[in-house]
Amino acid sequence: MSSPRRTGTESSQTRALLLDVTERLMREDGYAAVSSRSVARIAGVTPALIHYYFPTLDDLFLAVFRRGAEKNLERQTRLLASPHPLRDLWEFSIDAGATALLTEFMALANHRKTIRHEIADYSRKFRRQQAQLLADRLPDLGLDLDDVPPAALLFLVGAVSAGLVSEDLLGLSEGHAETIALVDRLLSRLGGDPPAGDAGA
Missing domain, CATH: 1.10.357 (Tetracycline Repressor; domain 2)
Structure with missing residues (x-):
């Protein structure tokens, strides 16, 4: 049986930044503009880090x-x-x-x-x-x-x-x-x- 996938902590500043960026994208350009790449680009991180905190x-x-x-x-x-x-x-x-x-x-x-x-x-x-x-x-x-x-x-x-x-x-x-x-x-x-x-x- 595989172990649950590890994700970032709820209190992480990086996680909060990703939520802020996603919310801003949704407000300004609509939900369709949100992707792991678009959020990563604006937040200045890699798409892989997005999936570390949010698997999907x-x-x-x-x-x-x-x-x-x-x-x-x-x-x-x-x-x-x-x-x-x-x-x-x-x-x-x-x-x-x-x-x-x-x-x-x-x-x-x-x-x-x-x-x-x-x-x-x-x-x-x-x-x-x-x-x-x-x-x-x-x-x-x-x-x-x-x-x-x-x-x-x-x-x-x-x-x-x-x-x-x-x-x-x-x-x-x-x-x-x-x-x-x-x-x-x-x-x-x-x-x-x-x-x-x-x-x-």
Whole structure:
């Protein structure tokens, strides 16, 4: 029986550099631009070193995704504990940097089953955390959970923000400013959150 293949340590600075380079490539040129050669060239290492840390490209993509997802879970916890959780959640969901990378992972998931399963697992984790935190906070904002179910609110936020981001990537912007302004007004009425741009928003 063969022994498991040795890989680099999780805390390695070289490993972190490779993840940084891969993430930047995905943001700037799309997931199709990522290969052991392209990452090695930018990082200034050999392709063999890429495979030492990540035996397959899927391993590399998964490591980039997991690192970002864990950071976002921590960020989400902080946002939903803020004085204005609804607005902060909305602004988090339309963050261009984060959503652009997620869009690349969604496209990648169409071709790689392991990535698709990972995204689905983390999405469920995000939704559960969001729903629980919102269920705890909405009554404090004077909202009835029967009138504004957290699961429905989260779905609407996700659907609207995903639509804005996907159309923006295509160069479509008709109705975007009006939609954002409408959401801004609704957030102010629902949770008493200050309009975007106000102090503390």
